[in-house]
Amino acid sequence: MYMNKTPRTTGAHSPLRILPRTKTRKTSKSACAAILPSATTPMDCRDCSILIIRRCSSSPTSKFYSRRKIPISTAWNSCLTPTRQAARSALNTPSRKVPSPSWNGDCIKMKFLRKIVWLALISLVVSTAWSQIQTHQYREREDAIANPLKGWVIWGENYTTPPQPTTLFFSYRSWRKLEPVEGRFEFEQWENDVWQPWTQRGMKVIFRVYADYPGRPIGIPPWLIDAGVTLTKYDDYGGGWSPDYDHPLFLEKVQRLIAALGERYDNDPRVAFLDVGVLGHWGEWHTYPRTELFASVRVQREIMKGFLTAFPTKKMMLRTPSSWSAQLAFGYRDDCFLTDTDGPEDWKFFNLFRSARAEDVWKTQPIGGEFCGGGEGAKTGTLNQPDECLRLIEEGHFSHLGPAGGSIVAENDAHQRHVDAMLKKMGYRFVIRDATFPLRVESGKPFVFQFTIENVGSAPFYYPWTLQIILRDLPRQETIVKNTEIDVTKWLPGQHGVNLQMIAPPVVEETTFHLGLSIGEPVEDGARIRFTNVGNEENGVFYVGEFNVTSAANLRDWNEY
Incomplete structure (x- = not known):
């Protein structure tokens, strides 16, 4: 509490408010009131601590206060006016302790005043800090754009400009062509014959190796047949020859092929995903309706293990989910999208997922598919059942559809709008919603960069590409790239807040930097993911705004954040 009477001041300082330290140890109100105005009554107040709230400026309108606890003797010595200096001798004179006063209305008033002062201080600090912060919001663009590792897929064998x-x-590639002579692999010829025209355009491949393709020549190498692996003729789908998948020599040699494929392609940036093949018609893991020709469960699992060992990095897709494969690092491919995707039959694609308890596989592994009927099936399906296609893409979390999807030629504008809507929903689609960062920061000092990303697609991005912060000094045409440790594969559909602690770059004079975001493939001249925003985008970098960096007298090292 403060006393009923306070000393007047004749100097520049504003009046003091004097309070005892605690409720349990107080100086008598009547005794101190007698001392303070006259300083004639001997009394020992040296053990009392008091709280002083005083203006930090002589200005009567100053809003800044300081609070501190000091002994009462010190307070009188430093703050009393000359007319009260006589209190010094009284304060130094021993005397008995006096009873504590009651808790009166003055204390309540003081308590309220203290709260007001602190609220004012907090408000001032917050308003001052946030006055230097800028926040921007951004709009999503309406068009469908091509982004890496998602969307429509086109046949690679016939090079055309995709519509x-x-x-x-x-x-596709047959084992026969890949290993015409035992132990000699012709991977480079495959890449030159088929891949090169597409990869030169920055596109990536999904490939599959087969040992049996109905209507085409025998898929296994002649040397393997000569070694004793038997073939069985069939007439379905144009006819062909199915190898004995359970033959020990077949399993041994195909495991060597898988290992060679992994050694060459697991870290190859040209490869998007691997369609696990080898077994069954077209390498699709079935020999329907001749089910007796297919591999045993034991061989199927050995093949899966071989691919997992050979391809620890690449994402791979199987034809059919099972309770066993659902526990492994495989995605899946719907062999007959739209026609066989959903329905009451237990062999439908969605029902197979449910029975295998693989509904959450899409969160870490890709889901792809192709239309039944090739190019005509893709065109007819998107034209006649666009809403159903869109529903299946969203509920099944499909990242890509093909290989005839990329060759769809729209019948009319409405058809093209439906095709675009499907492309926008497939896989990821990252939109920057807002960003907050300083207007000005001192060189070498830390600052916070916050932004919100929304994935409005149906699936995440499946590889750990690098989220980069771009600082571009336009007058000097200099660009600084800082890599972050943000895991973009965790951006499932929905909003994701990012909070980065950064260090302002060193400058010798005040410099304006344009602040950008980019997600890049961690290889030299790698691809970039485009944010689907309206605004300033350049070479895969979306610029959220600009801020100034001021020079500092002593520049610190620009450390990694």
Whole structure:
């Protein structure tokens, strides 16, 4: 509490408010009131601590206060006016302790005043800090754009200009062509014959190796047949020859092929995904309706293990989910999208997922598919059942559809709008919603960069590409790139807040930097993911705004954040 009477001041300082330190140890109100105005009554107040709230400026309108606890003797010595200096001798004179006063209305008033002062201080600090912060909001663009590792897929064997935006192409290859002589692999010829025209355009491949393709020549190498692996003729789908998948020599040699494929392609940036093949018609893991020709469960699992060992990095897709494969690092491919995707039959694609308890596989592994009926099936399906296609893409979390999807030629504008809507929903689609950062920061000092990303697609991005912060000094044409440790594969559909602690770059004079975001493939001249925003985008970098960096007298090292 403060006393009923306070000393007047004749100097520049504003009046003091004097309070005892605690409720349990107070100086008598009547005794101190007698001392303070006259300083004639001997009394020992040296053990009392008091709280002083005083203006830090002589200005009567100053809003800044300081609070501190000091002994009462010190307070009188430093703050009393000359007319009260006589209190010094009284304060130094021993005397008995006096009873504590009651808790009166003056204390309540003081308590309220203290709260007001602190609220004012907090408000001032917050308003001052945030006055230097800028926040921007951004709009999503309406068009469909081609982005890496998602969307429509086109056949790789026939090189044409895709009528739809696409970044993926599909390529088959027979074991016979890949290993015409035992132990000699012809990978380079495959790449030159099929891949090169597409990869030169920055596109990536989804490939599959087969040992049996109905209507085409025998898929296994002649030397393997000569070694004793038997073939069985069939007439379905144009006819062909199915090898004995359970033959020990077949399993041994195919495991060597898988290992060679992994050694060459697991870290190859040209490869998007691997379509696990080898077994069954077209390498699709079935020999329907001749089910007796297919591999045993034991061989199927050995093949899966071989691919997992050979491809620890690349994402791979199987034809059919099972309770066993659902526990492994495989995605899946719907072999007959739209026609066989959903329905009451237990063999439908969605029902197979449910029975295998693989509904959450899409969160870490890609889901792809192709239309039944090739190019005509893709065109007819998107034209006649666009809403159903869109529903299946969203509920099944499909990242890509092909290999005929990229060759769809729209019948009319409405058809093209439906095709674009499907492309926008497939896979990821990252939109920057807002960003907050300083207007000005001192060189070498830390600052916070916050932004919100929304994935409005149906699936995440599946590879750990690098989220980069771009600082561009336009007058000097200099660009600084800082890599972050943000895991973009965790951006499932929905909003994601990012909070980065950064260090302002060193400058010798005040410099304006344009602040940008980019997600890049961690290889030299790698691809970039485009944010689907309206605004300033350049070479895969979206610029959220600009801020100034001021020079500092002593520049610190620009450390990694």
